[in-house]
Amino acid sequence: MVLCGPGNNGGDGFVAARYLTEHGYAVRLGFDGDPAKLPADAATMAARCGKTPEPLSSELLASADVIVDALFGAGLARPIEGKLADLIDAANACGAPIVAVDVPSGVDGTTGAVRGTAIHADATVTFFRLKPGHLLLPGRLHCGAVGLVDIGIPDSVLATVKPNTFANEPGLWLPEFPWPTEEGHKYLRGHALVASGPMDATGAARMAARGALRAGAGLVTVASPRNALAVNASQLTAIMVREADGPQGIAALLSDPRKNAFLIGPGHGSAKRPRPRC
16 A cells, blocks of 8 residues: 655655555555646656556555555644544554655654654665654654665765754764874873762763773863762762862863863753853
8 A cells, every 4th residue: 555645755666566566466546636636747747657546545555555655754843633633543553564755754854742642663764865854753653674775866966955964973983083002191082071960860970981981081070069969979989079069160171171071960950050151
């Protein structure tokens, strides 16, 4: 069962229906609207498909062994409501595996937000590059296994697109990683300062400090309120603990220019508290 929407994502659905039919699969096609009103590329694919579409409805799903979701793509800009929302909910509930085209319908490809409701796909096939919605919650929980397919788009278009969001992978930062050298010393690898919460909320800061040390910081210091000094000091080795009560105490520690990375947040909760001026 191939579910096609009114845009270019629907055009991809018409292509899928054509290829599946040519490979011997029994295919039903769901589509509402006038094919002549589709975008040019999608209209061409609808004409080439050679299958007569049926109106979109949950009844189409009753006999489906596999559902291809080509309703809406990464550029969805409004919540899905009404009949189409009911169709998506029915597809999620029917038990058939779902393969989504580009992103699961209802997932905002730019933010990963769910706009109204969204397909829960078992697999998603996308093109050229992953979108933020494949990686950010809650969208990534709707994608299932994500396959990235080359469809002939040249890398040169990135000069026009000018992306400013990247998946965190070693290729982004490995060339700049400060590898230890024979003549090196700890201050060449940075001194991280982690602000601890009060006595009853110190654990997250210690975890963060250990993470900084394992990531390669040359020195790590936990800036601890006076009432939490004993708690932090008794739990830490290879990490220094210094007293820092309030913004003034932290600012005093940060006056040392060798402390060049600062983390505040773990153990500080959501209550409004004064922050240091650095």
